[in-house]
Amino acid sequence: MSKQIIVPFGPQHPVLPEPIHLDLVLEDETVVDVIPSIGYIHRGFEKLVEKREFTEYVYVAERTCGICSFVHGATYCEGIEQIMKIDVPERAQYLRVIWSEFSRLHSHLLWLGCFADSFGFENLFMGAWKTRERVLDFMEETTGGRVIQGTSKIGGVRRDISSERLDKMVKDLDILDQEMKELTTVFLHDDSVRHRLRNVGVISREDAYHLGAVGPTARGSGVAIDMRKLGYGAYDRLNVPVITDSCGDCLSRCTVRAKELFTSTDLIRQAVSKIPDGPVEVKVTGAPDGEYFTRAEQPRGELVHYLKGNGSKFLVRSRIRTPTLTNIPPLIKMLQGCELADVPVIVLSIDPCISCTER
Amino acid sequence: MTAQAQATTIIDVGKLVGSVEHYRNEGYRLVQIGCTKVGDTYEINYSFDKDYHFENIRIVVSADTEVPSISGMYWNSFIYENEMHDLFGIQVRGMNIDFKGTLFRTSVKYPFSQPPVTVTKGDKP
Amino acid sequence: MAFFEMVRTALRTVLQQPVTILYPAQAAKKTPISRGHVVHDGSKCISCSICVKKCPSQAIILNKEAKTWQIDRFRCVVCNSCVDTCPTKCLSMDTQYTAPAAAKGIETFTITYVKPPKPEKKDEQKP
Numbered sequence A: 001m002s003k004q005i006i007v008p009f010g011p012q013h014p015v016l017p018e019p020i021h022l023d024l025v026l027e028d029e030t031v032v033d034v035i036p037s038i039g040y041i042h043r044g045f046e047k048l049v050e051k052r053e054f055t056e057y058v059y060v061a062e063r064t065c066g067i068c069s070f071v072h073g074a075t076y077c078e079g080i081e082q083i084m085k086i087d088v089p090e091r092a093q094y095l096r097v098i099w100s101e102f103s104r105l106h107s108h109l110l111w112l113g114c115f116a117d118s119f120g121f122e123n124l125f126m127g128a129w130k131t132r133e134r135v136l137d138f139m140e141e142t143t144g145g146r147v148i149q150g151t152s153k154i155g156g157v158r159r160d161i162s163s164e165r166l167d168k169m170v171k172d173l174d175i176l177d178q179e180m181k182e183l184t185t186v187f188l189h190d191d192s193v194r195h196r197l198r199n200v201g202v203i204s205r206e207d208a209y210h211l212g213a214v215g216p217t218a219r220g221s222g223v224a225i226d227m228r229k230l231g232y233g234a235y236d237r238l239n240v241p242v243i244t245d246s247c248g249d250c251l252s253r254c255t256v257r258a259k260e261l262f263t264s265t266d267l268i269r270q271a272v273s274k275i276p277d278g279p280v281e282v283k284v285t286g287a288p289d290g291e292y293f294t295r296a297e298q299p300r301g302e303l304v305h306y307l308k309g310n311g312s313k314f315l316v317r318s319r320i321r322t323p324t325l326t327n328i329p330p331l332i333k334m335l336q337g338c339e340l341a342d343v344p345v346i347v348l349s350i351d352p353c354i355s356c357t358e359r
Numbered sequence B: 001m002t003a004q005a006q007a008t009t010i011i012d013v014g015k016l017v018g019s020v021e022h023y024r025n026e027g028y029r030l031v032q033i034g035c036t037k038v039g040d041t042y043e044i045n046y047s048f049d050k051d052y053h054f055e056n057i058r059i060v061v062s063a064d065t066e067v068p069s070i071s072g073m074y075w076n077s078f079i080y081e082n083e084m085h086d087l088f089g090i091q092v093r094g095m096n097i098d099f100k101g102t103l104f105r106t107s108v109k110y111p112f113s114q115p116p117v118t119v120t121k122g123d124k125p
Numbered sequence C: 001m002a003f004f005e006m007v008r009t010a011l012r013t014v015l016q017q018p019v020t021i022l023y024p025a026q027a028a029k030k031t032p033i034s035r036g037h038v039v040h041d042g043s044k045c046i047s048c049s050i051c052v053k054k055c056p057s058q059a060i061i062l063n064k065e066a067k068t069w070q071i072d073r074f075r076c077v078v079c080n081s082c083v084d085t086c087p088t089k090c091l092s093m094d095t096q097y098t099a100p101a102a103a104k105g106i107e108t109f110t111i112t113y114v115k116p117p118k119p120e121k122k123d124e125q126k127p
């Protein structure tokens, strides 16, 4: 047996956009064990819920993450609406789906870019981010914010999208689809990419399931869990296909995300074709008393917001369990036995979002 | 909007390991472990899911109770248990990876068990 | 076997105009509803302090005696909450982002609103 050495990885690393630190125990070039550590940017704003009225906390909840912010805001609102038994108008539910799916497009395109960067394909990285810009432009035109949309509110949404704008959007989706098709062809069929990702960071179906993997990390190993199937919001009236891939390696996880881009555009089209007219918000009176676990599908996987109110304007507890937190144990499993040079690619393949992990 | 059925069972700390084992044998996956401070006691929720069926068990403990770790059944529970220890000060016995309070390095010890800090308006830098 | 899948896209990009904007020589992208920064209209503000309570980041300081309405641009997260809740609509969202600054500071607006004479009479009667 050769000597073991420990190589620190992160929190500052060229491929990592966010701070996670891993102590890699190496034998020659092979990783035998990994000790993760987070906590560099812990913000503790779950505590803030005790100091902010529940109606204002939605702005705080939305700032959990800088990428899938809309989903956080909408999930929080949904939790409160469930506790207070508020019926959200149909149109608002559909609008939430539209914005959530745009968030997913934005997040996946961003990730595909970062991932290309991690295996050194700079041109593809630029290409993905160029396409992402279209999604962000749409976001800014309809909500006023590129990244933090801020349109969810308790009892509905704060802005409506006119039907002309929705029609134009569907037309623009065709261009977006075209561009994404070009991009994903490279990810899925280019030999140099396939060669780099195939059989790297493999995690079996059983391991992925029992270690609590969620989202594309789980679906890449053939575990078909997608919280959109729960039918929250307007998802119960839409046809949501669950994309899975069976190999459990980096290429599988990449394939799942690449294919999900097209399910997202498809869902937006479905939502636009079904969206009813009507009000987008209801008036909310009273305060939440009770508790609820809201689960929603974020671009990275299952998100849990646990909310507990005691009948006053201030909630007792808001607990946000983000997908990255639960994807860390599977990540450790993937890293055991891999080569040192593959570590950056594998870490990125779970789409780590450490900022949202450290609420 | 369809409400998701959510059953919460309150159990004793002593029965925790047995109940969790039951879920594990039934093939549930661990969704989350979360702690809530209610008055002087702490509610700890263990949530499980199988085929979109959500179940939740809860133990109610005082600050000095030692909670057994469930990392023997669910290897991934260490991340939640360490979180619970670092933020709430709950002592967890027998974790497979014990960070000993270094997973979240906070300036205030066990911040979530303290009363909220009041920021006085106007005296900002 | 598929090599050089990217070549076609890459070549086309070479022939196109750049998609990036030469900021600050060219103006940044904006939309009519972009959230840039909060503007306060002192002539309409009734000092009700609703905006202070509704601000999630506690960026607003209202001083009723000195008749000033102050905002800390570094605390403000541009969430639009104050604009939505202001009863007299004296707050508005400008589309221009705040300029970068080297030091933190508080921006002060003076409230010039004078109560119309009728309610003032009421005040006199009270004591």
Ligand code: SF4
Binding pocket: C038, C054, C055, C056, C057, C058, C059, C060, C071, C075, C076, C077, C078, C079, C080, C081, C082, C083
């Ligand atoms: S925009 Fe939001 S953060 Fe800024 S001052 Fe208004 S309420 Fe406060």
Ligand code: SF4
Binding pocket: C044, C045, C046, C047, C048, C049, C050, C051, C052, C062, C069, C085, C086, C087, C088, C089, C090, C091
């Ligand atoms: S800005 Fe508007 S909300 Fe704030 S004190 Fe003045 S009138 Fe009231």
